Amino acid sequence: MAYEIPVTQARAELADLINRVVYGGERVVVTRHGKPLVALVSAADLERLEELKPAEEQVISSVSGVHEAKAAPREHRRFGIAAEHRGASGS
Template sequence: MTDTVSTRELRSQLSDVLGRAMYAGDRIGVTRNGKLAAVVIGVADLEALEALEMAQDVAAYREAKAADDGSRVTLAELRGELMS
């Protein structure tokens, strides 16, 4: 993260903060009561994060599918196991 602004500063500098996130690729932290509360990022950063998350989901699915031994239980069987 390259910079932080308070919520008060964000109100007065919103256009500048958005421009920095959009065009310069900056990640600007927003603090509330001195603690980091949020981060303003550009759309390109968001899309990259979402692509990474999707890739991780696909990898987790493939791993789970490879580990699947084919055994299944019915809902009634599961309830029975949980209640005993």
């Protein structure tokens, strides 16, 4: 769980926040009006996040390459109108 702090307070405590992240292993989320604005993470965490990026892109390209399989003729008879309504688009 990340430590949250308002941006106005973060400005005043930046050096302490950096120490919490680097030496304490914490993650700090700076908020404005209660909404997340930025996050302070260690360089090691950032490096791990960057390493995940290519794997994520590979999953996305794999999923986008999946095509819908056509229903077998037997399924059309079995499910009747519902299968007929589904059609080739799968909706």
